[in-house]
Amino acid sequence: MKAAYTKPFFIAALIILLDQAIKIWVRTHMQLQEEIPLLGNRGMLHYTENNGMAFGMELGGELGKLALTxxxxxAVCGIGYGLVHLIKHKYHRGLIMMVALIFAGAVGNIIDSAFYGIIYNYAPLFHGRVVDMFYFPLLTGHFPKWLPVWGGEEYIFFRPVFNLADAAISVGVFMILINQKRYFKQEEPEISNPNSEMVEE
Known part of the structure; x- marks a missing residue:
């Protein structure tokens, strides 16, 4: 297999392995809701699990959980197929690498959803919970009381707890969005100069 094929999948495999290593360590060394400070009160490991999507969002009920998994x-099969397609047709290397990040993140969270329930003996196949641990409440405070709807309520930025797989997906999607013109640039056909024919004549 050519290097162009192996590098994106090597990066994806590395992210998946690192994501799973962190999740397994957190699950075997921490209690649910336990916190380990990394940056004081502004960054920490906060062990939590969720039944749903990235950053703790959920799709309710057992059927919702199964449908999501x-x-x-x-989706990951489609992303994998798309990644191979991009490589074969020699799309922009940056685009290929970002899709590889999204693919890795999707696979990382699928492993939790599909197998963790069976591995850790708490749920049937496809009903596992995703392990999250990174929490960075960089800014905290209260909205001004005069503000409509949220007046006086506490705000936290950044509130969601996430994992490496979530981060890989977010970085991949964000970079594709801000680099659309570069990633999807089409070569413009050369336009002949009408005067050139006159010169030749």
């Missing part, structure tokens, strides 16, 4: 499996 199956959707993830179909």
């Amino acid at each position: 199956l959707f993830r499996i179909v």
Whole structure:
């Protein structure tokens, strides 16, 4: 297999392995809701689990959980196929690498959803919970009381707890969005100069 094929999948495999290593360590060394400070009160490991999507969002109920896991499996197959397509057709290397990040993140969270319930003996196949641990409440305070709706309520930025797989997906999507013109640039056909024919004549 050519290097162009191996590098994106090597990066993806590395992210998946690192993501799983962190999750396994957190699950075997921490209690749910336990925190380990990394940057004082502004960054920490905060062990939590969720039944749903990235950054703790959820799709309710057992059927919702099963549907989400199956959707993830179909999606990751589609992303993997798309990644091979991009490589074969020699798309921009930056685009290929960002899709590889998204692929790695999707696979990382599918492993939790599909197998953690069976591995850790708490749920049937496809009903596992995703392990999250990174929490960075960089800014905290209260909204001014005069502010409509949220007046006086506490705000936290950044509130969601996430994992490496979530981060890989977010970086991949964000970089594709801000680099669309570069990643999807089409070569413009050369336009002949009408005067050139006159010169030749």
